[in-house]
Amino acid sequence: MKANKEFPETLIQAVRFFSDPDVALNFMASLRWPEGPICPECNSKEYSFLSTRRVWKCKGCQKQYTVKRGTIMEDSPIPLDKWLCAIWMIANDKNGISSYEIHRGLGITQKSAWFLLHRIRHAMKTGSFDKLSGQVEADETFIGGKSRNMHFRKRQKKITGTGGSGKAIVMGMLERDGEVRTAVIESRDGETLKAEIRENVEPGTELMTDAFVGYQGLSSEYVHQVINHAIEYVRGRIHTNGMENFWSLVKRALGGTYISVMPFHLFRYLDEQTFRFNYRKLNDRERFLLVCASMEGKRLSYDKLVGKTLMRAEA
Secondary structure, eight states: OOTTSOOOSSHHHHHHHHTSHHHHHHHHHHHHOTTOOOOTTTOOOOEEEETTTTEEEETTTOOEEOTTTTBTTTTOOSOHHHHHHHHHHHHHOTTOOOHHHHHHHHTOOHHHHHHHHHHHHHHHOOOOSSOBOSEEEEEEEEESOOGGGSOHHHHHHSSSSSTTTTOEEEEEEEETTSOEEEEEESOOSHHHHHHHHHHHBOTTOEEEEESOGGGTTOTTTSEEEEEOTTTOSOBTTBOOHHHHHHHHHHHHHIIIIIOOOOGGGHHHHHHHHHHHHHTTTSOHHHHHHHHHHTOBTOOOOHHHHHTHHHHHHHO
8 A cells, every 4th residue: 555645534535545546456455465465276475466457476376366356346347446435435324325326426337336235235244143232122123115105006905005014024133332133034923033032132131122922921031121112112221212213224224215125135235234333433434444354255146146046046
């Protein structure tokens, strides 16, 4: 990385900083290989650099490789400067950024922008074996269009005019002053809800839920506190307002920025919002670097993204 350029702290600084292809390349190379490039084929550290094409050639196996190899950017013809600016925007825009805005702003096709954003969401997916503890809120909600906004013919096909019919169900658990975890679930039945809680929350934790019947029966494993929303929304420290605030952020992004999201892809949009929420106390530069550091070892092909891989396997 060039020493005379200070690392950016804002979007406009990032656009200017990464506009130099050599700076963008040196940034990614130093992030991936702090001690020097390593061949992804044979792990050799002996290489030569082909500056005209900005690729490395391994002196061991004689294979050529780029800084994109083995990351979410692999096989992408989109240059690094556009990738890095897109990562900066999606990592830091509170309500998300649409593929059409990326298409217009970076000068790539909308289809390429859509694929690029999904690959970045794949890198934003975080996971941990540690379970939530302390004070934890759990809540579920429906994601989907309102019946009154549907065309008459579509509304007629719904079993009921309101409620959760035809909508996706998502479940979330929030550790107060900590992280949130989300999942798309098939059903709101007690077995499903309790399984998600047991998988993500440490036994003995103070667990707060609403009075929905699916949460009954958890008192033997958790300090289960219940708030009945038909009567009140807060009773001392007992409430699920933190989790409901997160759902409002999700729905604002889905309804205001992305407009229409297929249920098949919903979990990726949850990963995006979860990432920004969990790292909300970091600044823009730190969130950007965190996403960049998470790109290696992850690959999402277009066929897998749109379900063609799965369809071929089932055929």
